[in-house]
Amino acid sequence: MLFILEDTINGILMGSIYGLAALGLTLIFGVLKVINFAHGSLLMVGMYVAYWAVILTGMHPYLVLVIVVPIMFVFGYLLQDILIKPIFKAEKDVREPITVIIVTTGVWYILDNLSLLVFGPQYRNIQGNPLQGKMLEFGDMMISVPKLWGFCAAIITAALVYLFLQKTRMGRAVRATSLDREAASLQGINQYKIYNVTFGIGTAVAGVAGTALVPFFNIFPSVGVLFDIKCFIIVVLGGLGSIGGALLGGMIVGVIESVGPQFMTATWTEAIVYGLFLVFLFLKPSGLFGVKYDW
Amino acid sequence: MNPSLYRKLPLILAALIALGLPLVVTSATYLHILILLFLYAYLTTSWNLVGGFAGVLPLGHATFVGIGAYTSTILSLQYGISPWIGMLVGAVLSSIVGVIIGLPTFKMRGAYFALATIAFAEGIRVMFENIDYLGPFQINGPRGLQIPPLKTGLAHFMFADKEPYYYIILAMLAGVLALTWVISRSKLGYYLVAGGEEPEAAQSLGVNVARAKLMAMAMSSFLTAFAGTFWAQFTLYIHPKSVMSLDISFEIAFIALIGGRGSIAGPVLGAMLLRPVSDFSRIYFGSTLPGLHLIIFGVVLILVMLFQPRGLQEPLTRAYRRVMNGRFGGKEAAA
Numbered sequence: 001m002l003f004i005l006e007d008t009i010n011g012i013l014m015g016s017i018y019g020l021a022a023l024g025l026t027l028i029f030g031v032l033k034v035i036n037f038a039h040g041s042l043l044m045v046g047m048y049v050a051y052w053a054v055i056l057t058g059m060h061p062y063l064v065l066v067i068v069v070p071i072m073f074v075f076g077y078l079l080q081d082i083l084i085k086p087i088f089k090a091e092k093d094v095r096e097p098i099t100v101i102i103v104t105t106g107v108w109y110i111l112d113n114l115s116l117l118v119f120g121p122q123y124r125n126i127q128g129n130p131l132q133g134k135m136l137e138f139g140d141m142m143i144s145v146p147k148l149w150g151f152c153a154a155i156i157t158a159a160l161v162y163l164f165l166q167k168t169r170m171g172r173a174v175r176a177t178s179l180d181r182e183a184a185s186l187q188g189i190n191q192y193k194i195y196n197v198t199f200g201i202g203t204a205v206a207g208v209a210g211t212a213l214v215p216f217f218n219i220f221p222s223v224g225v226l227f228d229i230k231c232f233i234i235v236v237l238g239g240l241g242s243i244g245g246a247l248l249g250g251m252i253v254g255v256i257e258s259v260g261p262q263f264m265t266a267t268w269t270e271a272i273v274y275g276l277f278l279v280f281l282f283l284k285p286s287g288l289f290g291v292k293y294d295w
Numbered sequence: 296m297n298p299s300l301y302r303k304l305p306l307i308l309a310a311l312i313a314l315g316l317p318l319v320v321t322s323a324t325y326l327h328i329l330i331l332l333f334l335y336a337y338l339t340t341s342w343n344l345v346g347g348f349a350g351v352l353p354l355g356h357a358t359f360v361g362i363g364a365y366t367s368t369i370l371s372l373q374y375g376i377s378p379w380i381g382m383l384v385g386a387v388l389s390s391i392v393g394v395i396i397g398l399p400t401f402k403m404r405g406a407y408f409a410l411a412t413i414a415f416a417e418g419i420r421v422m423f424e425n426i427d428y429l430g431p432f433q434i435n436g437p438r439g440l441q442i443p444p445l446k447t448g449l450a451h452f453m454f455a456d457k458e459p460y461y462y463i464i465l466a467m468l469a470g471v472l473a474l475t476w477v478i479s480r481s482k483l484g485y486y487l488v489a490g491g492e493e494p495e496a497a498q499s500l501g502v503n504v505a506r507a508k509l510m511a512m513a514m515s516s517f518l519t520a521f522a523g524t525f526w527a528q529f530t531l532y533i534h535p536k537s538v539m540s541l542d543i544s545f546e547i548a549f550i551a552l553i554g555g556r557g558s559i560a561g562p563v564l565g566a567m568l569l570r571p572v573s574d575f576s577r578i579y580f581g582s583t584l585p586g587l588h589l590i591i592f593g594v595v596l597i598l599v600m601l602f603q604p605r606g607l608q609e610p611l612t613r614a615y616r617r618v619m620n621g622r623f624g625g626k627e628a629a630a
Contacts, residue, residue, distance in 0.1 A: 034406070035406040035409070035410065083597060083601075086601055087600065087601065087604075090604070098352055098405045098406070098409075099600050099604055101352065101405070101406060101409065102352075102548075102552055102596065102600055103596070103597050103600050103601075105545065105549075105593075105596070106592075106593040106594070106596035106597040106600070107593065107597070108593070109589045109590065109592055109593035109596075110589075110590050110593035110594060110597075112586070112589070113585075113586030113587070113589040113590045113593070114590060116585055116586040117584060117585070117586060117587070117590070121585065221586075229413065229414075229417065232410050232413075233414070236407075236410065265425060267421065267424065267425050268421075268425055270417075270421045271418055271421040271422055271425065274414045274415075274417055274418035274421065275418060277414050278411065278414050278415065278418070281399075281400075281403065281407065281410070281411050281414070282399045285403065285407060
C-alpha cells in the first residue's frame with residue numbers, strides 16, 4: 001500500500017510538471033484558438049537554453065530562470081509575429097484557422113532538426129547539479145527533490161499567469177480577445193499584439209517547464225515529442241484554455257503513468273492515457289474545466 | 296492545338312515516361328527511390344479523399360497502412376494465403392476501422408479532429424507494440440514480423456528484382472488517380488467539397504455531409520491499406536514503428552499540403568518534390584547533416600502556406616495553361 005502512495009505522490013509531482021508544460025499550450029489555444037503543434041519543440045528549446053545557461057554560468061538550475069524566461073518570451077513573440085501573424089491576417093474570418101496548425105507543424109520539424117544539426121543527437125544532462133538524484137525520505141517513502149521543485153515551480157507559475165490575466169490591464173485585454181476577437185478589436189485592443197504577447201508568455205512558460213525538467217531529465221533534440229502529444233491530451237482533459245485544468249490534467253496523466261506500472265507493463269499506461277483522452281473527446285470535449293464553446 | 300488534347304498531352308507524356316523509366320534507370324537505388332515516390336504519391340492520393348475533398352485534417356493514416364501490412368502478412372505467414380487475397384481482406388478490415396474512427400470524430404471541429412485521429416493511431420500503435428498475440432494471430436509486439444523470401448513470383452507478390460514492384464505501384468497509383476478523378480466529378484465529390492467548405496449551407500440544401508465524409512473515409516482507409524500490403528511485400532519486414540508511426544501520417548499530410556490538397560495533381564506533385572529531397576539528402580548528407588531534409592520540409596511547408604495556401608499545383612497549372620494557350624507548344628509543365 002505504501003508504495004502506491006509513494007507512486008501517487010511522485011506521479012502528482014511529475015504530473016504537475018507535465019501540467020506546467022501544457023500550461024503554455026492551453027494559454028495559446030485559449031486566446032488564438034490554435035493548437036500549437038510546435039509546443040513540444042518550444043519546450044525542447046527551453047531545455048537547451050536552461051542547459052547552456054547552467055553550463056556557461058554555473059548558476060543554480062533554478063536561478064537561470066532569469067535568463068531563460070526573457071529569451072523564451074522574445075523567441076515566442078517573434079515566432080508569432082513573423083510566421084503566424086501573416087496567416088492570421090490572411091484567414092481573418094476563419095474561426096479556427098487550420099493553416100496555422102500546419103505552419104506550427106513546420107516550425108516543429110525545423111526546430112527539432114535544427115537542434116539535431118547544431119547540438120547533435122547525444123543525450124545531455126547536467127552532471128553534479130545540486131538537485132540531481134536527491135531524495136527526501138519519509139520513513140520508507142522516497143520523494144524526488146527535483147520533482148518537488150518542479151511541482152512548486154508549476155504552482156507558482158500557474159498562480160502568476162492567473163494573476164496576470166485577472167489583475168493587469170494587459171491580462172484583461174488578453175481575456176477579452178480570447179472571448180471575442182472582433183468585439184475586443186472594436187474596443188481598441190490590437191488583437192495581433194495580444195496574440196504576440198500571449199504566444200510569448202506561452203513560450204516563456206514552456207521555458208519554465210524546460211528549466212524544471214533540466215535537473216533530472218535528459219536533453220536531446222527530439223525530447224519535445226515525448227511531451228507534445230502528452231500536452232495535447234492534458235489540455236483536452238483539463239479543458240482547452242483552462243489554467244487549473246492543465247495542472248489537474250497533468251497530474252491525472254502523471255499518476256496514471258506512475259501508479260499504472262504496479263499493475264501492468266509500463267508501456268501499457270500510454271495506451272490507457274490515449275483511451276482516456278478519446279473518451280473525453282467523445283463524451284466531454286470541453287474537458288474538466290473548459291467552457292463549452294463551439295470549438 | 297485542340298483544347299482537349301493539350302489537357303491530355305501531359306498525362307500521356309507522363310504515362311509514357313513512367314512506363315519507360317525502368318529501361319533507363321537500372322540502378323537499384325534509384326529504382327527504390329522511384330518506388331517510394333510512387334508509394335507516397337499513392338498514399339497521399341488516398342489520403343486526399345478525406346483530407347483534401349472533405350476538408351478535414353486526418354493525421355493518423357499510418358494506422359491503415361499498418362492494418363493492411365499486418366493483415367496480409369499474418370494471413371500469408373500463418374495460413375499460407377496469398378498476399379493478394381490478404382490485401383483485399385486488409386483493405387476491408389481497414390475500411391471498417393476507418394468508419395469506426397470516423398463515426399465519432401467527424402462530429403469534431405478542425406483541431407479536435409486532428410488530435411483525435413492522432414490519438415487513435417498512436418493508441419493502436421502502442422497496443423501493437425505491447426502484445427505478442429492479437430487473439431489467435433501472432434504479431435510479435437515491437438519485434439514485428441519478417442516475411443521469409445522463399446517463393447518468388449506474381450502469385451506470391453514477391454520478386455527478386457525491383458522492376459515488378461515498380462510496375463505494381465505504378466498501376467496502383469494510376470488506378471487511385473483514375474478513381475479520384477471519377478469521384479471528383481461524381482455527386483459524392485461535390486457533396487464532399489460542399490460539406491468541407493460550408494457544412495451548414497450544404498446541409499440546408501439536403502446534402503448528408505456526415506454520410507459523404509464517412510464514405511470518403513471508408514474509401515480512403517480501404518485504399519491506404521493496399522499500400523500497407525505493398526510496403527510489407529516490398530520490404531519483407533514490418534514492425535509497428537515502420538508501418539504505423541506518426542511520421543508516416545505526418546509525411547502524407549505534408550506532401551498533400553505542399554502539393555495542394557483537394558486537387559488530383561497535388562499529391563503526385565508533392566511527392567515528386569518532397570520524396571527526392573528526403574532520399575537524396577539522406578544519401579548525401581545523412582551522416583554530416585542529419586535531419587536536413589526535415590528542415591527543408593518544414594521551410595517549404597511554411598513558405599507554401601504563407602504564399603500559396605492552396606498548394607503548388609495551382610500556380611503550376613495556371614502557368615501551364617498560359618503557356619499552352621499562348622501556343623508556345625512543346626514545352627510541357629509537370630503533369
